[in-house]
Every structure is written in structure tokens, then in C-alpha cells.
Amino acid sequence: MGCRHAQEILKKKKKKSYYRQTESFAFQVYPTACNGGLYSRPFHESFEETPMLVAVLTYMGYGILTIFGYLRDFLRAWKIERCHIAREREEQKDFVPLYQDFENFYTRNLYMRIRDSWNRPICSVPGAKLDLAERVSHDYNWTFEYTGRAVKDVINMGSYNYLGFAENSGACAEAAANVTLKYGVGVCSTRQEIGNLDRHEELEKLVAKFLGVESAMAFGMGFATNSMNIPALTGKGCLILSDELNHASLVLGARLSGSSIRIFKHNNMQSLEKLLGDAIVNGQPRTHRPWKKILIVVEGIYR
Known part of the structure; x- marks a missing residue:
């Protein structure tokens, strides 16, 4: 949804007294360009x-x-x-x-x-293109024999190498090598203790600027990151609005939190807006008290 479009919707809703301010939740659209000014045009998917x-x-x-x-x-x-x-x-x-x-x-x-379309052994760096070990089967794929040759330059569409760090040459590899020499391969501690680096804070500021929000928090990727952090953010009396295609770790975290959960259609801002407006206007079921918190849970990359 474009930022201008979001502002127009908010103005119309305010005129109709559609939203009401609560102590625990406030809906705000920042009057900056979309994606923190990094891009002049909004994304349409x-x-x-x-x-x-x-x-x-x-x-x-x-x-x-x-x-x-x-x-x-x-x-x-x-x-x-x-x-x-x-x-x-x-x-x-x-x-x-x-x-x-x-x-x-x-x-x-x-x-x-x-x-034979799956579990193909690779014999190169898992970059944008990779080499596969050639194999043949004489019993209809029950067993395989390797020929010793390789199938060259196969397009890689099944890797988690989103940022290209698996490459052994290029800008990403050189940057990773320089950072490793300066900071090491890991901090061996939580950020709360002695594991917080200036790079972490720089990343969070960049993410906040990209999203056009006040601040952002970055966590190491993993199942426990989602399943354990969501219960720390919300609890009983809170509402979680979750994308229908969210990963199992997000689903587990939402259930463990004890919060009420409502699902909106995948990448559908109209569905999310409807649920969000209804949650703010009507509040909690039965009592109609305002929700303590409303957390919107989406993924950056859906697998």
C-alpha cells in the first residue's frame, strides 16, 4: 500500500471517528516518503x-x-x-x-x-548458479551411480543464500572477509551482555529508515527467535494479527504468548486494515476493553 494512499485512508477514518486512541496503542502514518525515502515509488506486489x-x-x-x-x-x-x-x-x-x-x-x-529432481549433490559454491554432480539410475531412481562429471551452471532456486555470502568471490565475499578480520566470526554472547556491536545498531537504524518507523530491532535468524520473542512482546489481553502464510515458528510463538490471534490474507493490506480497524473500534470480545497491545506479524521472505 502506498504511503499517500495510507494517509488518505487514515484521514477518512478519523473523520468517521473510526479509530480511537488508547493508552496502549496508537495508529500513526509517518509523513515521509515510502520505505524511509530510499525509494521514491511504493512497491506493488x-x-x-x-x-x-x-x-x-x-x-x-x-x-x-x-x-x-x-x-x-x-x-x-x-x-x-x-x-x-x-x-x-x-x-x-x-x-x-x-x-x-x-x-x-x-x-x-x-x-x-x-x-532425481531432488537431493541433487552439488560440487560448487551455492551461488546464483551452481554445478551438480551428474548421476544415472538403472533401476528407476531406486539407486544412483555417479559418472564423475558435473552439470555446469544450473540456476539455483532452492538456497537460503539470499545475500550472496556463500560466494567465494565478489563484493559480498570481500566485505564478509574484511568484517571477519575486524570483528571475528561471532560475539559468543547475547547483545544484552557483551555481544552488542556498532554494526548491529547501524543495521537497526538502516532497517528503521527503510520501513519509515522510529526504530527497529534485529535478531539472529532461527526458530527460537520467533517462537520465544513473540511471547516476550505480547501476552493475555493482547492481539496478534498474523499473515496466513507465516512460518511455523511464528505460529508457535503466537500460540505460546497466550494472545488472541486473527489471521489476515497473505500480503493483503485491505484484509489487514479491516481486521485492524475492527480490533481498535470493538476492542476485546465480551468486555470491549481496548487491547493492551496489537502486534502485526509478517515475514520478510516467505519460503
């Missing part, structure tokens, strides 16, 4: 819906593979076809099964057909 024909053909393909899978399982049960999948021995049948039935079915009948 759109997603193409899956065509109906593609969706129908996909479901039909899964249906056909499932039918043939049951047929092949029937042949395996009569020892007509050999099955290479891991399974319990006969003497283990009375114990709790180690393998889920449908997971086994999916693996042996659907996944094995396309297994």
Missing part, C-alpha cells in the same frame, strides 16, 4: 492465480498415479513385482509401525518416479 486447466490436469495426474500405485502394490503383494522400499519385517508386525502407510505408498509409487 501481485500473484498470478493457478489456471483452472493446470489445476485440473495436476489433480488428474495424481489420481492416475494413485490408481496405478494400488495396482503395483497388488502385484508386489503377490510377489510379481519387487519392492525396494524400507518396511518392517514379518516378526515386527505386532509392534508399532516405523513407517506410515500412506507415506510409504507415496514414496514408492509417486516420489520415486521423480526422485
Whole structure:
């Protein structure tokens, strides 16, 4: 949503007495340019819906593979076809099964057909492009043999190397090397004790400027970062507005906090605005008291 558009909406809502100020929450739009003045134009993001024909053909393909899978399982049960999948021995049948039935079915009948598309060993730096170890299979992807050759310059679309730090050359690698020589590879302590660096504060100021807010806080990435920090920010009597595609760590943190949770549509500012306006106007259920805090939880990169 553009900043000018947000300001116009706020003015209209104020005229209608749509928002009310509380001691614990105040809605404010900063009169700066979008993204803290770093960009002159707001971002507009759109997603193409899956065509109906593609969706129908996909479901039909899964249906056909499932039918043939049951047929092949029937042949395996009569020892007509050999099955290479891991399974319990006969003497283990009375114990709790180690393998889920449908997971086994999916693996042996659907996944094995396309297994070569996953778990490809790489033999280069995981940059924007990488090299894959070439392999062949003579038993329909149950086992692989390596040829000793490599498939060159494959586009990397499955790495967490967002900032390019995995490269062994270039601006990111040189900057990382210089910072490592000056600061080391880690602080070995929390920021509250002796782990706070000037780079941390510089990063937070830059993020706050980019977002156009007063301040920001940066944390090391990890599951515990989200699941443990959200309960420290909110609690009972608070409201969390969460994007529907948030990671499991954010979902767990929201549940552990004891706060009320409401979900808005992915990247849909109109859905978020409606829930936020309703929360401010109506307050908490039954009592209609103002929420102690309202926390909006979104991700920077959705996986």
C-alpha cells in the first residue's frame, strides 16, 4: 500500500471517528516518503492465480498415479513385482509401525518416479548458479551411480543464500572477509551482555529508515527467535494479527504468548486494515476493553 494512499485512508477514518486512541496503542502514518525515502515509488506486489486447466490436469495426474500405485502394490503383494522400499519385517508386525502407510505408498509409487529432481549433490559454491554432480539410475531412481562429471551452471532456486555470502568471490565475499578480520566470526554472547556491536545498531537504524518507523530491532535468524520473542512482546489481553502464510515458528510463538490471534490474507493490506480497524473500534470480545497491545506479524521472505 502506498504511503499517500495510507494517509488518505487514515484521514477518512478519523473523520468517521473510526479509530480511537488508547493508552496502549496508537495508529500513526509517518509523513515521509515510502520505505524511509530510499525509494521514491511504493512497491506493488501481485500473484498470478493457478489456471483452472493446470489445476485440473495436476489433480488428474495424481489420481492416475494413485490408481496405478494400488495396482503395483497388488502385484508386489503377490510377489510379481519387487519392492525396494524400507518396511518392517514379518516378526515386527505386532509392534508399532516405523513407517506410515500412506507415506510409504507415496514414496514408492509417486516420489520415486521423480526422485532425481531432488537431493541433487552439488560440487560448487551455492551461488546464483551452481554445478551438480551428474548421476544415472538403472533401476528407476531406486539407486544412483555417479559418472564423475558435473552439470555446469544450473540456476539455483532452492538456497537460503539470499545475500550472496556463500560466494567465494565478489563484493559480498570481500566485505564478509574484511568484517571477519575486524570483528571475528561471532560475539559468543547475547547483545544484552557483551555481544552488542556498532554494526548491529547501524543495521537497526538502516532497517528503521527503510520501513519509515522510529526504530527497529534485529535478531539472529532461527526458530527460537520467533517462537520465544513473540511471547516476550505480547501476552493475555493482547492481539496478534498474523499473515496466513507465516512460518511455523511464528505460529508457535503466537500460540505460546497466550494472545488472541486473527489471521489476515497473505500480503493483503485491505484484509489487514479491516481486521485492524475492527480490533481498535470493538476492542476485546465480551468486555470491549481496548487491547493492551496489537502486534502485526509478517515475514520478510516467505519460503
